Amino acid sequence: MRCAIVSDIHANLEALEAVLEDIRNRGIREIYCLGDLIGYGPNPRECIDLAMRHFKVTIMGNHDQAALFDPEGFNSSAESAIFWTREQLESRGNPRQNEKRWEFLGELPRRHQEGEFLFVHGSPRIPLNEYIFPEDIYNRRKMERIFQLVDRYCFVGHTHVPGIFLESGEFIEPADLSGGAYQLPDQKVVVNVGSVGQPRDGDPRACYVILDDSAITFCRVPYDVEKTIEKIYRVPALDNFLGDRLRQGR
Numbered sequence: 079m080r081c082a083i084v085s086d087i088h089a090n091l092e093a094l095e096a097v098l099e100d101i102r103n104r105g106i107r108e109i110y111c112l113g114d115l116i117g118y119g120p121n122p123r124e125c126i127d128l129a130m131r132h133f134k135v136t137i138m139g140n141h142d143q144a145a146l147f148d149p150e151g152f153n154s155s156a157e158s159a160i161f162w163t164r165e166q167l168e169s170r171g172n173p174r175q176n177e178k179r180w181e182f183l184g185e186l187p188r189r190h191q192e193g194e195f196l197f198v199h200g201s202p203r204i205p206l207n208e209y210i211f212p213e214d215i216y217n218r219r220k221m222e223r224i225f226q227l228v229d230r231y232c233f234v235g236h237t238h239v240p241g242i243f244l245e246s247g248e249f250i251e252p253a254d255l256s257g258g259a260y261q262l263p264d265q266k267v268v269v270n271v272g273s274v275g276q277p278r279d280g281d282p283r284a285c286y287v288i289l290d291d292s293a294i295t296f297c298r299v300p301y302d303v304e305k306t307i308e309k310i311y312r313v314p315a316l317d318n319f320l321g322d323r324l325r326q327g328r
């Protein structure tokens with residue numbers, strides 16, 4: 079299996095376009111997406127259109143679900159962004175295209191299993207909403223329960239913090255791999271692929287993963303962050319903080 083795995087695009091068109099180009103340049107054709115196409119960012123329609131065209135599989139994220147139904151447990155800037163996103167998808171642009179996008183979002187699966195590989199947005203236990211943070215390696219009980227639900231390899235997003243969780247209790251940061259490929263070991267593994275459109279590990283570049291048989295590589299792609307920030311500033315319903323954090327990757 080040779081593919082790219084992306085997640086948490088959050089309506090950031092500049093980041094998504096840069097990542098798609100990077101994937102194309104590497105000759106990779108299959109792209110899996112772990113959800114949160116929308117929410118926070120200024121280009122929800124464009125990002126859904128690219129997802130429909132380019133992704134082989136897209137999983138539902140909590141922000142995708144919030145746009146479809148109701149935002150629960152969101153802070154006020156995330157909630158305001160969701161209501162604005164919904165308005166963009168409902169009342170702007172071509173009605174037929176709007177309908178197609180809603181249908182696509184509504185039919186997204188919550189999990190996808192392919193051979194030894196499981197794909198979810200948050201965690202195998204609570205697919206849309208559970209966070210698995212790096213510090214959870216110290217919460218043995220939580221990690222044991224999560225690994226019980228993994229056959230072999232599980233790919234997640236949701237925290238926007240890339241890295242590899244080993245069943246033995248370690249967390250490997252991409253920085254430990256210095257840009258090289260990591261051969262998945264002979265034990266259960268959960269890989270967080272990071273975020274395309276809103277990285278939160280202190281590196282503002284878009285993040286995604288390449289899976290090549292059982293080796294994974296974390297890829298970072300620079301994009302025009304200032305252009306995205308400018309768009310966010312121009313929309314009153316999108317908190318300026320949502321732009322500022324892109325510059326810092328926080």
Ligand SMILES: [Fe+2]
Nearest residue numbers: 086114139236
């Ligand atoms: Fe997200």
